Amino acid sequence: EIVLTQSPGTLSLSPGERATLSCRASQSISSSYLAWYQQKPGQAPRLLIYGASSRATGIPDRFSGSGSGTDFTLTISRLEPEDFAVYYCQQYGGSPRYTFGQGTKLEI
Amino acid sequence: QVQLQESGPGLVKPSETLSLTCTVSGGSVSSYYWSWIRQPPGKGLEWIGYVFYSGSTDYNPSLKSRVTISIDTSKNQFSLKLSSVTAADTAVYYCARREGSYGSFDYWGQGTLVTVSS
Numbered sequence: 001e002i003v004l005t006q007s008p009g010t011l012s013l014s015p016g017e018r019a020t021l022s023c024r025a026s027q028s029i030s031s032s033y034l035a036w037y038q039q040k041p042g043q044a045p046r047l048l049i050y051g052a053s054s055r056a057t058g059i060p061d062r063f064s065g066s067g068s069g070t071d072f073t074l075t076i077s078r079l080e081p082e083d084f085a086v087y088y089c090q091q092y093g094g095s096p097r098y099t100f101g102q103g104t105k106l107e108i
Numbered sequence: 109q110v111q112l113q114e115s116g117p118g119l120v121k122p123s124e125t126l127s128l129t130c131t132v133s134g135g136s137v138s139s140y141y142w143s144w145i146r147q148p149p150g151k152g153l154e155w156i157g158y159v160f161y162s163g164s165t166d167y168n169p170s171l172k173s174r175v176t177i178s179i180d181t182s183k184n185q186f187s188l189k190l191s192s193v194t195a196a197d198t199a200v201y202y203c204a205r206r207e208g209s210y211g212s213f214d215y216w217g218q219g220t221l222v223t224v225s226s
Contacts, residue, residue, distance in 0.1 A: 032209070032210055032211075033210060033211045035210065035211070035212035035213075037213075043218075044202055044204075044216035044217065044218055044219050045153065045202075045213070045216060046216075047207075047212055047213060047214050050207065050210040050212040050214075051210045051212075054210075056212075056214065057214075088152065088153060090153075090212065090213075091211075092206075092210070092211025092212070093211060095169065096155060096167075096168040096169055096170070097155065097158070097166055097168075098143070098155040098211065099155065100152055100153040100154070100155070101152070102152045103152050
């Protein structure tokens, strides 16, 4: 099983600051198959980034993804109040077919 | 705009079978992979399994012995059955569409809370 470990567990920042979230895989995965999601309380996850670095439709350009192999990063360049949420990374292709990280809570 | 909507009982007794249906509107189930994903209260996301429009399936090995996912293209729906449930199966259950090439989930239902309790 490919395990995704996200760090930090909680990130405390202020609006206007830069956020850097990490996702580390237990074994190398294809960059094509790494995604990031945002989840707010009571809502379904929303796809932000697919293929490690491509923004999904309608996602602001302050969100960017990077990385390869086992280390991936989600960066939010200038935090807006609506960005405070939980963020998950997800991989496709291992066994089980899809796994998620445990999440990073971004709080004010 | 594709929309997904889960439906089914919100309360299931231990040892019984959980049954949910996802209705897809604004698009056809006759393409793409359609998944069920769950989230226990206050915890992370767990992929349960998927069905392709052809009827082929794949399941999380941790749940495989208890899960059946099926599709009804005539109704534009797909369904989840999880047998022999326990309190550990209490979760918000989401249905989701996997986009074409990158293995990510681009459309999600709003989720439905299923509680396992007598």
